Amino acid sequence: MGDQLKVDLDEVDLVTTNLASIVRRLESAQADSDALADAIPVTELANASTDFAGKWDDRRKELIEQVTQLQQEAKAFVDAFTDVDSQLADALTRPPQPASGGGHQLEAY
DSSP states (O other): OOOOOOOHHHHHHHHHHHHHHHHHHHHHHHHHHHHHHHHSSSSHHHHHHHHHHHHTTHHHHHHHHHHHHHHHHHHHHHHHHHHHHHHHHHHHHHHOOOSSSSSOOOOOO
């Protein structure tokens, strides 16, 4: 049993948090670009800013979907490992159950 799997779940959970933050920033990017365009006093520059932001709308939506998927997968990874770890710890610390019926009985874990 020399093979081991070591996972820093705190780090993976931090990745989950960071990915969620990225999604929020991508979602607010349109509002930020509108505010920037409103703050630019030169009409041509304001229009160029709005045009640039508009062209990125489709790509931004794709990025939001992809990053959201990564975030969900990272969260599922943490949840699954936490659940398995709890089950294994419980199985190792649970007192043995007496066999009923007088015969030998194997317990499956």
